Amino acid sequence: MAKATAQKKAKRAAPKRTQLVYAFGKKTDGNGTMKALLGGKGANLAEMSRIGLPVPPGFTITTEVCIDFDKNNHSFPAGLEKEVEKAIKDIERQGGKKFGDAKNPLLFSVRSGARDSMPGMMDTILNLGLNDKTVEALAAKSNNPRFAYDCYRRFIQMYGDVVMGVQPEDEHAHEPFDEVMEGLKKEVGVKEDTDLTTEHLKELISRYKALIKKKTGASFPQDVFKQLYGSVGAVFKSWNNDRAILYRRKYKIPHEWGTAVNVQAMVFGNSGDTSATGVAFTRDPATGENVIYGEYLINAQGEDVVAGVRTPHTISKLDEEMPQAYKELLEIRKKLEKHFKDMQDFEFTVEDNHFYMLQTRNGKRTGLAAIRIATEMVKQRLIDWKTAVTRIPPESISSLLVPIFDMDARKKVAVIGSGLPAGPGAASGKIVFSADDAERLSDKGERVVLCRVETSPEDLRGMLASEGILTSRGGVSSHAALVARQMGKVCVCGADGIVIDYRRKTLTAGSVTLKEFDDISIDGTTGEVFAGYVPTAPSEVNQVLAGKLKADKSYTYQIFDQVMKWADRARKLNIRTNSDTPLQATQAIALGAEGIGLCRTEHMFFDGDRITSMREMIIAQNDKDRQSALKKLLPHQRSDFAGLFKAMKGYPVTIRLLDPPLHEFLPHDDTSIRALAEKLEIPQETIVERVKALHEQNPMLGHRGCRLGITYPEITEMQARAIFEAAAQVMKLKNAPKVEPEIMVPLVGYPGELKNQVDIIHRVAAEVMEKKKVKIDYLVGTMIEVPRAALVADQIADTAEFFSFGTNDLTQTTLGMSRDDSGNFLRIYQNLEILPANPFASVDTGGVGELMRIAVEKGRKSRKKIKLGICGEHGGDPDSVKFCHEIGLNYVSCSPNRVPVARLAAAQAALGA
Ligand code: PEP
Ligand code: MG
Helix, strand or coil, X not given: XXXXXHHHHCCCCCCCCCCCEEEXXXXXXXXXXXXHHHHHHHHHHHHHHHCCCCCCCEEEECHHHHHHHHHCCXXXXXXXXXXXXXXXXXXXXXXXXXXXXXXXXXXXXXXXXXXXXXXXXXXXXXXEXXXXXXXXXXXXXXXXXXXXXXXXXXXXXXXXXXXXXXXXXXXXXXXXXXXXXXXXXXXXXXXXXXXXXXXXXXXXXXXXXXXXXXXXXXXXXXXXXXXXXXXXXXXXXXXXXHHHHHHHHHHCCXXXXXXXXXXXXXXXXXXXXXXXXXXXXXXXXXXXXCCCEEEEEECCCHHXXXXXXXXXXXXXXHHHHCHHHHXXXXXXXXXXXXXXXXXXXXEEEEECCEEEEEEEEECCCCHHHHHHHHHHHHHXXXXXXXXXXXXXXXXXXXXXXXXXXXXXXXXXXXXXEECEEEECCXXXXXXXXXXXXXXXXXXXXXXXXXXXXXCCHHHHHHHHHCCEEEECCXXXXXXXXXXXXXXXXXXXXXXXXXXXXXXXXXXXXXXXXXXXXXEEEEECCCCEEEECCCCEECCHHHHHHCCCCCHHHCHXXXXXXXXHHHHHHHCCCEEEEECCCHHHHHHHHHCCCCCEEEEEHHHHCCCCCHHHHHHHHHHCCCHHHHHHHHHHHHXXXXXXXXXXXXXXXXCCEEEECCCCCXXXXXXXXXXXXXXXXXXXXXXXXXXXXXXXXXXXXXXXXXXXXXXXXXXXXXXXXXHHHHHHHHHHHHHCCCCCCCCCEEEEECCCCCHHHHXXXXXXXXXXXXXXXXXXXXXXXXXXXXXXXXXXXXXCHHHHCCCCCEEEECHHHHHHHHHCCCCCCCHHHXXXXXXXXXXXXXXXXXXXXXXXXXXXXXXXXXXXXXXXXXXXXXXXXXXXXXXXXXXXXXXXXXXXXXXXXXXXXXXXXXXXXXXXX
């Protein structure tokens, strides 16, 4: 009994791994491969130490401690304190400073660092170890009391905010510490923070302390170890703040990873005019150009640059202001790329002309930059072409296909200001000033541009919902810029001639004042801001593909083309497109499509006056009337198919027979019913009656798909005839392309359904071939879009020569979730993490995917050479493309603009990326 109680009281055991703390600096325990345990930042600090870069010493507390801390009610595991204390002693020995010492104090920064970087999502504390005593020592040692008290007030502010929770009450409120600072500045009559004297800073410190006491009831702690553990705990907790969770959801970072915490000896960029701090990229992250890129501030601390409080200088100016540091910076740039073999985004500090590296990581980049960097690094022989292919996020390719401004329209609107071009592309929309408004309006289908003085991670959801982001403060590595770039959003930041007033809800640039919901346009490539709406035009790549711009005039096109060629060399999957018109098909071929995977014939009936003949066919009360309406449709269909065959230049074309519920084609309002009655010269009541008769409770599960062709065989007959006659016609042309129709029957569940339709198709084919004296190679197949079809795929493959997974319907029918009505609850499901992703966007591999596997296996068992593809929307989703590669499909089919994305995703799947 006594033993049991003692056990209960004893501290619980440490996590499985024995080492909880890894040192870096002169003595380094970890290395760059240990990202899972040390986080990206910790692993790279260790790696930089190993290759001899100047890294201030420190230690990393592992991600395992974070998980443990989380599971155990926010308590630290046994043994942690001992390891931390030992690590601190080592650092003290290296630098001669002592933590908490009243004469020569050692100060720390405490930073988060997850396996994948999550910029700005978690918390950071700087200058830790300052208290009423150590601040005096720092003042004396540095011979710069102003600097010491400025560090102290910054620490109290950060600690008060992050650890003690003194934060703005809502998104319209100002930072409480900023308000206190602004109040004091007004009182003493100064404009800039830097104008505050030591005495002012002392006063500020006592006001900050009072603010903390008032807001929390607790005092700011003087005990440096209490400060340290408070900060480490706060950083661990910040792994689970709302913005970090939202970020992880968007970038599919598992919640179980946890973050590491890096505790590192402080070096001061704010200790005078021979000190500076900055952020740099080894190449331009917006364009990918091979030049050093970044910014810095003299006499400042790191967060001043990132938070965008002061607008920093561009990095090249460092050459004038601190030539020695600039030389070192360029050397380090070279070393970093040579060692890490990727573009690096790094933070540095110059303390009294000594250069220090605080962090490095693979830099986030725009789609354009990803492509340029990858291709140029192959040229420089830093990486090989396969690595280049795996480096480019497939989604980023689409940013090269994004619209740019219509130049004529752009000339007609006024430029009202400009800022830093931080996320290329063109965006136009209504001004909103808060994340809430951005979400609300975009949910209603409005395009919005989020305008903020500076963004904080709280704005993430608003940024997601916006076409573009405009900020009046901050540099190219501010939060707004980093996140926008990663999201592929258009972004202009640091437009300091623009005044944004949240309370009045206005944006003023010189004499122009715009209100919320007024139109605004921003150019994230040039940094210009325009009043009014500017329509957008196709991207440079698209212009080359459309023959409007010469390939040798567009470097962007050339590198895009290079990557696509590499992707094609690597991939195993064919890429087709879902296209219903020759124009779409032509665009898709230009983007690399190798066939049409789905032509939805019903879409062809919306053109011109065809809808009238279609409606006439549906209204028909008897076979004779139906036949006569179909006769009118036949020539339209024939010429549409001929157009497609010609446009596809010999590539296969999958044509799907009529699929949707017929009532979709009927008029429903009085005016259109009257107009149709007049056109068809029949009484209005006949139409009203017929619309009523065709009404279904569940049209998606009703009279659609092959059920139409089975109940009205004349529809299938007409469509088959149109296809074969068109094929015969094109085959007889001079220089005729190969014509290879693949006729697809939708919504089949029973082998008999398919057989019924295929009999008609074969009969009509024979008739046309006989009459036209040609031999047409064609295939018949089916969509697999109801679970039953997947389960009896072997029997269906007796008749079907190909399967195409209709994953839109297959998801709908497997999940019993309406594809049209699931928007409302799916978002909540995703927030609650019931679902990892929207199953209508990314294949639900556990359910729908299993059915696909079964169908692939059974289909191939009964017909070894059966052609297998996918034509649901998932065909353009990189994760789903990977899945399709894994289960051994022959092709994926997607909308034209997604074709390059699918090509790259397929290559990455083949390369095992
Ligand atoms: C599907 O269901 O996945 C499909 C491609 O067909 P549709 O979207 O036309 O129903
Ligand atoms: Mg379907």
